[in-house]
Amino acid sequence: MPNSLARIILAAVLLMTPVSYAFAAVPQNDGSESSTVMKSSINDGDNSTNCIDPDYDEATGSFAESWRFQGGVPVELLTGIETYSMSRSGINSWWLEGDEWVSTDGTRVSGAKGMGIDVSHWQGQIDWKRVKESGVSYAIISCGWGSDYSFQDDANFIQNIRGCQENGIAVGVYIYSYAYNESMAQSEASHVLRCLSAAGLSPSNVQYPIYIDLENEAGTGRPCGEDNGEKIPISNSMLAKIAETFCDTIEGAGYKAGVYANLNWWNNYLTDSVFQQWPKWIAQYDYRCTYSGPYGMWQCMSDGNIPGVQGNVDVNFAFDDASVPSEASPILTYRVYNSCSGEHLYTQDANEKNVLSSIGWTYEGVAWVAPSVSSVPVYRLYNPNSGDHHYTISVNERDVLSSIGWTYEGVAWYSDDAQGEPVYRLYNPYELGAGSHHYTLSENEKNVLSGGYWTYEGIAWYAMKEE
Secondary structure (H helix, E strand, O other), rough: HHHHHHHHHHHHHOOOOOOOOOOOOOOOOOOOOOOOOOOEEEEOOOOOEEEEOOOEOOOOOEOOOOOEEOOOHHHHHOOOOOOOOOOOOOOOEEEEOOOOOEEEEOEEEEEOOOEEEOOHHHOOOOOOHHHHOOOOOEEEEEEEEEOOOOHHOOOOHHHHHHHHHHHHOEEEEEEEOOOHHHHHHHHHHHHHHHHHHHHOHHHHHOOOEEEOOOOOOOOOOOOEEEEEEEEEEEEEHHHHHHHHHHHHHHHHOOEEEEEEEHHHHHHHHOOHHHHOOOOOOEEOOOOOOOOOOOOEEEEEEEEEEOOOOOOEEEEEEOOOEEEEEOOOOOOOOEEEEOOOOOOEEOOHHHHHHHHHHHHEEEEEEEEEHHHHHOOEEEEEEEOOOOOEEEEEEHHEEEEEEHHHHOOOEEEEEEEEOOHHHHEEEEOOOOOOOOOOEEEEEOOHHHHHHHOOEEEEEEEEEEOOOOO
């Protein structure tokens, strides 16, 4: 075991009291918090039947019904066939030939800035390491559906976000919309923002837009909502207001916003000029996207075969549009200091920096500049007894600290793959509480501290070289 890790463990043993865990009860569908939700039986191909909870919206008392969903369940799971007149079948694997993405079904995509997938709880447990190795560069992840109820959060959202972050996969987020008016769209935007906060996300570490998924038809074949059995048609002008309410709220929180729909919706219903201001994500399961206007992303199939994902998955291509992040775009990492505890805290979240500054921490400026994504994540942990934060690229160090009571808070930022400038790590053996480790880009600061009673432990990770 590395000496530095052993010292951290020793300090933790001295500081930590026995840890007890309390688990919140999951709300039951007993009528007290949500209506009784029926189960759907799905044949998984081996003549066995599994019971699952379909996607159900409490506010409207309805299940997801669209060209992709029936009774709250993806159509292909119920029928064994692909959706939207999908005739392509077989194992649709992808690989890169020069600057073209090629599929086993013959599809060739040129001009794409990246290949991605979109996933939800319907994909089950995902091996994100294998997904990354397959060539996938980004993922758009479901955070849930409908109004702002915690029991409508996607159960796999946080673990999918963590899996992407830990494997250098850029992320975006989407929510399936049940909205048929502006107040419902506002609730859905609040739903997303709550989920982002719960996952420890901020605008600096969500590289792709936050999309509203407009497809609900309530079994009518056109945009339509439902209110406890009553069908409520949605006009084109109301669709524009729904999108505007949602996207304005998301953008007001500092994120990029976008809109997802299929080609039919884009050509016939999402025609208001207001839609020109947001990145468009077009679903068209064909060998090319025939939408005549500009778009940022094309969902080309729902039966993609991607290593690490069990069963079929949607495959997408991102193009040179506002929806695509700049490659390894630089993000500022802030440094704040607590004169009472002696701790330096490092964060890319401007809100966290501002809140800490407002309660007495000293903002000391930009510590370094990190890439928006890379192959090497930097993990952040918190000791709830000492108040200390720790940062490391070591999975082993992260896991050992987590096992003895530290709280793993997710990926804080990324190390520069180009190894632009080293960030040094130092340890104070006389400080067992907050502030026992220090990280700096300054070689002079490193030398001054190590000339005293601090121990220089080596390069922690790399920052981007400033131009």
